[in-house]
Amino acid sequence: xASSSVFAGLAQAPEDPILxxxxxxxxxxxxxxxxxxVGAYRTEEGKPLVLDVVRRAEQMLINNPSRVKxxxxxxxxxxxxxxxxxxxxxxxxPAIQESRVATVQCLSGTGSLRVGGEFLARHYxxxxxxxxxxxxxxxxxxFTLAGLTVRSYRYYDPATRGLDFQxxxxxxxxxxxxxxxxxxxxxxxxxGVDPTLDQWEQIRQLMRSKSLLPFFDSAxxxxxxxxxDKDAQSVRMFVAxxxxxxxxxxxxxxxxxxxxxxxxxxxxxxxxxxxxxxESQLKxxxxxxxxNPPIHGASIVATILKDSDMFNEWTVELKGMADRxxxxxxxLFDALKTRGTPGDWSHIIKQIGMFTFxxxxxxxxxxxxxxxxxxMTSDGRISMAGLSTRTIPHxxxxxxxxxxxxx
Amino acid sequence: xASAAFTVSxxxxxxxxxxxxVLRGGKGEARTGCRVxxxxxxxxRVMMAVAVDISRFExVPMAPPDPILxxxxxxxxxxxxxxxxxxVGAYRTEELQPYVLxxxxxxxxxxLEKGENKxxxxxxxxxxxxxATAELLFGADNPVIKQGRVATLQSLSGTGSLRLAAAFIxxxxxxxxxxxxxxxxxxxxxxFNDARVPWSEYRYYDPKTVGLDFEGMIADIQAAxxxxxxxxxxxxxxxxGIDPTPEQWEKIADVIQEKKHMPFFDVAxxxxxxxxxDEDASSVRLFVERGLEVFVAQSYSKxxxxxxxxxxxxxxxxxxxxxxxxxxxQLKxxxxxxxxNPPIHGARIVANVVGDPAMFGEWxxxxxxxxxxxxxxxxxxxxxLSAKDKSxxxxxxxxRQIGMFSYTGLNKTQSDxxxxxxxIYMTKDGRISLAGLSLAKCEYLADAIIDSFHNVS
Numbered sequence: 001x002a003s004s005s006v007f008a009g010l011a012q013a014p015e016d017p018i019l020x021x022x023x024x025x026x027x028x029x030x031x032x033x034x035x036x037x038v039g040a041y042r043t044e045e046g047k048p049l050v051l052d053v054v055r056r057a058e059q060m061l062i063n064n065p066s067r068v069k070x071x072x073x074x075x076x077x078x079x080x081x082x083x084x085x086x087x088x089x090x091x092x093x094p095a096i097q098e099s100r101v102a103t104v105q106c107l108s109g110t111g112s113l114r115v116g117g118e119f120l121a122r123h124y125x126x127x128x129x130x131x132x133x134x135x136x137x138x139x140x141x142x143f144t145l146a147g148l149t150v151r152s153y154r155y156y157d158p159a160t161r162g163l164d165f166q167x168x169x170x171x172x173x174x175x176x177x178x179x180x181x182x183x184x185x186x187x188x189x190x191x192g193v194d195p196t197l198d199q200w201e202q203i204r205q206l207m208r209s210k211s212l213l214p215f216f217d218s219a220x221x222x223x224x225x226x227x228x229d230k231d232a233q234s235v236r237m238f239v240a241x242x243x244x245x246x247x248x249x250x251x252x253x254x255x256x257x258x259x260x261x262x263x264x265x266x267x268x269x270x271x272x273x274x275x276x277x278x279e280s281q282l283k284x285x286x287x288x289x290x291x292n293p294p295i296h297g298a299s300i301v302a303t304i305l306k307d308s309d310m311f312n313e314w315t316v317e318l319k320g321m322a323d324r325x326x327x328x329x330x331x332l333f334d335a336l337k338t339r340g341t342p343g344d345w346s347h348i349i350k351q352i353g354m355f356t357f358x359x360x361x362x363x364x365x366x367x368x369x370x371x372x373x374x375x376m377t378s379d380g381r382i383s384m385a386g387l388s389t390r391t392i393p394h395x396x397x398x399x400x401x402x403x404x405x406x407x
Numbered sequence: 408x409a410s411a412a413f414t415v416s417x418x419x420x421x422x423x424x425x426x427x428x429v430l431r432g433g434k435g436e437a438r439t440g441c442r443v444x445x446x447x448x449x450x451x452r453v454m455m456a457v458a459v460d461i462s463r464f465e466x467v468p469m470a471p472p473d474p475i476l477x478x479x480x481x482x483x484x485x486x487x488x489x490x491x492x493x494x495v496g497a498y499r500t501e502e503l504q505p506y507v508l509x510x511x512x513x514x515x516x517x518x519l520e521k522g523e524n525k526x527x528x529x530x531x532x533x534x535x536x537x538x539a540t541a542e543l544l545f546g547a548d549n550p551v552i553k554q555g556r557v558a559t560l561q562s563l564s565g566t567g568s569l570r571l572a573a574a575f576i577x578x579x580x581x582x583x584x585x586x587x588x589x590x591x592x593x594x595x596x597x598x599f600n601d602a603r604v605p606w607s608e609y610r611y612y613d614p615k616t617v618g619l620d621f622e623g624m625i626a627d628i629q630a631a632x633x634x635x636x637x638x639x640x641x642x643x644x645x646x647x648g649i650d651p652t653p654e655q656w657e658k659i660a661d662v663i664q665e666k667k668h669m670p671f672f673d674v675a676x677x678x679x680x681x682x683x684x685d686e687d688a689s690s691v692r693l694f695v696e697r698g699l700e701v702f703v704a705q706s707y708s709k710x711x712x713x714x715x716x717x718x719x720x721x722x723x724x725x726x727x728x729x730x731x732x733x734x735x736x737q738l739k740x741x742x743x744x745x746x747x748n749p750p751i752h753g754a755r756i757v758a759n760v761v762g763d764p765a766m767f768g769e770w771x772x773x774x775x776x777x778x779x780x781x782x783x784x785x786x787x788x789x790x791x792l793s794a795k796d797k798s799x800x801x802x803x804x805x806x807r808q809i810g811m812f813s814y815t816g817l818n819k820t821q822s823d824x825x826x827x828x829x830x831i832y833m834t835k836d837g838r839i840s841l842a843g844l845s846l847a848k849c850e851y852l853a854d855a856i857i858d859s860f861h862n863v864s
Binding site for chain 2: 004005006007008010011012013014016019023038040048049050054055058059062067068069070071072073074107108110111114123124125138141142144145178211213244252256257258259260261267269270271274276277278280281283284285287288289290291292293294295296297
């Protein structure tokens with residue numbers, strides 16, 4: 001056995017705060033435990049879900065005798081890329097028709113953000129990215145490691161549990177011209193608070209007037225409202241004005257393909273010529289990172305998106321998931337009202353998407369974990385997808401207790 | 408998209424402006440200032456508009472095609488019947504078709520039947536895969552496994568494993584540099600460059616002997632600063648196909664140990680080189696047996712034909728289990744902002760194949776067949792070259808080299824001749840992939856090599 005180690009000075013890294021919640025949940029032996037940590041959809045029975053249409057697509061692929069496992073191009077599965085761009089930008093999008101969109105398959109949302117960030121750090125003159133306060137915990141790390149400087153803009157107003165729109169406009173107004181701005185396309189993570197369409201229009205005008213570069217993170221298209229087109233409106237508004245933007249797309253939630261790591265990065269460019277050059281440079285980012293992306297998940301997506309029957313089936317299953325979440329919101333709100341839990345809980349039904357920013361503080365969160373075996377991230381974010389009619393009473397009891405016993 | 412020359416009052420107006428055709432001069436340099444352009448027909452009217460800086464990425468230059476993957480693109484574009492793709496290292500059958508192993512198909516069907524979910528893997532990947540991959544590499548009975556001294560993370564095939572390790576080196580060994588063989592796989596340099604890890608080369612290939620420059624290799628490793636990371640190909644060196652002998656490996660380990668260097672193995676061909684998983688891992692196991700801490704990047708692209716599934720692992724053998732835990736925790740911190748967690752499909756295939764004795768046996772058999780086909784092709788190529796080449800040149804290096812590739816000794820101009828005249832696609836360093844060669848095409852290839860070698864300089 002080697003006696004000494006070159007790693008002697010290495011510290012133990014803490015568990016990832018979001019994924020660490022599930023680690024802790026798994027260790028808990030309590031029969032009443034509820035996992036409201038990571039954003040993965042659960043059925044009413046509390047089980048993970050693989051969509052029927054996904055299973056069908058997978059069956060078709062695996063039973064296809066002519067299917068091979070050759071390396072994809074660096075940019076990924078071409079068919080998948082085209083279909084993904086159409087999905088988010090709309091089939092009639094002028095940007096697509098004018099060949100101004102460079103799309104590369106990446107490893108889900110994270111991979112798309114990282115590749116986009118690295119590209120900007122190399123080729124864009126402004127190396128600062130503004131991210132909303134708060135945002136998904138992994139965002140600052142992704143962009144910092146990509147080589148960008150991370151700043152934040154005001155977003156969530158704890159007083160209203162809604163959008164701090166004035167603060168947002170002020171902070172973006174004082175950003176340097178050309179700065180990059182991260183925008184959640186819909187179903188903001190962790191707050192569930194989205195701008196209205198009017199507010200999006202104001203944001204768009206402000207950003208274009210200052211040449212701020214939009215970088216959209218779209219992880220919930222179709223999952224938020226139940227409508228693919230509705231959830232893409234913010235993005236399409238920006239594309240319609242002819243300007244440039246980056247778009248990180250994920251199929252983890254809306255197709256339930258979490259572990260397959262399927263996503264795409266699209267860069268909408270000012271001209272087709274620029275798009276070609278941009279794509280060539282994206283390849284130089286990807287090749288030394290992982291050479292080319294994994295085929296399985298992308299093939300499933302392409303199979304579904306290109307077949308109109310399967311596409312329709314998907315939209316039905318997707319709406320089913322979105323509707324169940326919306327129903328959970330209503331049931332939780334009603335349960336708290338019934339218990340007479342102090343406070344205004346209407347944000348639960350106003351917020352949208354997988355998550356609710358409850359407004360609970362970290363002491364209350366810890367209390368709920370300790371006494372009620374409810375697992376959530378310390379910022380008070382709960383995943384509605386992890387709730388069921390069966391577990392709502394237990395959760396509302398826990399919230400009630402936390403709010404009345406601790407401040 | 409704004410300008411000083413006019414105000415953006417509505418999406419429509421700015422869209423019109425944005426789609427103005429730009430009269431662009433210069434070579435892709437960003438041009439500031441106004442351009443006058445004519446818009447496309449909009450609402451049946453043609454308008455003049457002034458547009459400023461049509462793209463923030465105007466100055467982005469066109470990147471050159473990847474030297475290895477770009478070969479296949481060029482091959483696809485060639486319409487000639489005689490064309491042969493000896494570029495990228497992907498195995499082909501005698502009929503020059505891609506090959507999905509039977510055992511992989513079995514595993515996938517089994518997975519379909521099991522109907523498992525598609526939940527996120529932990530950041531470090533599928534536990535069953537990590538266990539299997541470390542055991543395969545070091546041997547299940549290896550003390551390092553039994554003592555829990557190996558930090559293993561499932562990663563994105565060989566490239567992803569190397570990149571994670573490189574990121575780790577950059578963060579925790581910022582003063583260290585990596586020594587890479589001259590030549591080496593083309594992407595190695597890119598990986599370390601992007602990870603901002605300095606590198607230098609150690610002599611490896613001797614063009615005079617078409618063999619290993621062993622003395623040069625030892626001297627360069629010796630001369631490097633203590634504590635350097637030495638990148639070694641576990642077997643089937645890419646691109647040369649030239650591997651050290653077991654005795655030479657011992658001497659390499661001696662000098663690495665003496666200089667307190669960190670051995671860093673790239674194992675992309677375990678089982679594929681000789682046909683035997685254990686034999687191909689012997690270099691790695693030699694180092695581990697000496698009690699050294701070792702980095703090993705693994706790939707299942709070739710040996711299980713899982714190219715596009717991107718399945719591999721980074722392993723770090725540490726002096727103690729608690730060290731391995733700390734190293735693993737820090738590798739996770741680097742993986743999370745890169746891709747969060749790795750893809751499940753390929754990992755499950757490997758875990759299923761290795762976990763079932765019958766399938767594991769079948770895999771070994773198919774791997775022997777693939778390695779065997781390559782050895783047969785080497786023999787036939789050698790025979791063809793020896794028979795056709797009247798110059799007396801010694802072509803036996805083809806038989807001595809091992810694995811998917813052969814370093815022919817052809818230079819760039821000669822390699823270009825192979826492509827331009829003979830429609831044979833290969834990388835410009837003279838590397839051919841024997842996995843892309845059939846017995847039927849050996850004579851044609853021999854003619855091309857002889858022509859390029861003797862008639863082109």
